[in-house]
Amino acid sequence: xxxLYYNTSYESFQQISxxxxxxxxxxxxxxxxxxxxxxxxxxRQTESKADPCSLPDITVMIFHEMSDEQINExxxxxxxxxxxxxxxxxxTKHNQEWRFIDLFQELMKEHEYFNNYNQLKQCIAQxxxxxxxxxxxxxxxxxxxxxxIGYFMLQKQSSVDELKNAVQAINDAKTKLSKKV
Numbered sequence: 001x002x003x004l005y006y007n008t009s010y011e012s013f014q015q016i017s018x019x020x021x022x023x024x025x026x027x028x029x030x031x032x033x034x035x036x037x038x039x040x041x042x043x044r045q046t047e048s049k050a051d052p053c054s055l056p057d058i059t060v061m062i063f064h065e066m067s068d069e070q071i072n073e074x075x076x077x078x079x080x081x082x083x084x085x086x087x088x089x090x091x092t093k094h095n096q097e098w099r100f101i102d103l104f105q106e107l108m109k110e111h112e113y114f115n116n117y118n119q120l121k122q123c124i125a126q127x128x129x130x131x132x133x134x135x136x137x138x139x140x141x142x143x144x145x146x147x148x149i150g151y152f153m154l155q156k157q158s159s160v161d162e163l164k165n166a167v168q169a170i171n172d173a174k175t176k177l178s179k180k181v
Contacts, residue, residue: 001070004042004062004091006030006055006100019081023073030060035101039091042100053101060087060104087111109160116163120150123170130177139178146173 005016005027013029020027028042035053040046043064063071071090078085087107089095095103127147132140150166158166 001065002026002028002043003066003074004028004030004039004060004064006058006060006062006104008032008055008057012059016083019077019083020074023070023077025066025070025074030100035104036099038099039096039103043091043096055101055104058087059085060089060107061085062089062091062103064091066090113160113163116160116167117154117158119167120154120163120170123147123167123174124151124154126174130174134179136178136180139173139176143170143173143177146170 003016003020003025005013006029007013007016008031010029013027017027017029028045030037030042032055033053034042035055039062063074066074087104089103089107095106098106124147130143132144135143146166146169150170153162153166
């Protein structure tokens with residue numbers, strides 16, 4: 001059991017290491033120039049030469065051989081200390097041979113997807129706040145059409161762009177709703 005931790009700040013790594021030592025969880029620091037190393041390189045702590053690779057200044061936490069209960073315990077401890085880590089994942093058979101930069105890019109894509117998915121869900125949920133009888137027939141039809149497209153995007157495996165476009169279409173149609181006179 002261990003955690004791989006990426007952050008450009010050594011002080012942040014030290015803080016996380018000290019905090020997680022209370023749970024007896026070792027933390028391995030992934031440094032900004034180590035993006036070309038594989039996840040297994042970090043897990044095994046092998047002496048591998050990293051090709052220069054620049055990574056953005058964000059935070060990633062990767063859980064290795066930890067149960068859901070242990071992950072929840074770590075998450076609760078972080079929350080208790082008001083530490084936010086936006087990107088988290090678990091080492092799998094599938095991703096353990098990936099270079100960190102590739103895993104990082106996949107996490108970014110997933111994060112963007114779920115952000116857009118949740119935005120669309122919020123747009124869909126907001127329809128209950130509106131009443132068809134309050135708006136002109138034409139403007140409501142346009143809003144309803146955008147809403148239905150968004151609803152169907154949630155039901156199928158939509159791309160990030162499809163989700164973004166559906167959110168934009170609903171928001172545009174909502175701003176164009178005109179009250180009945």
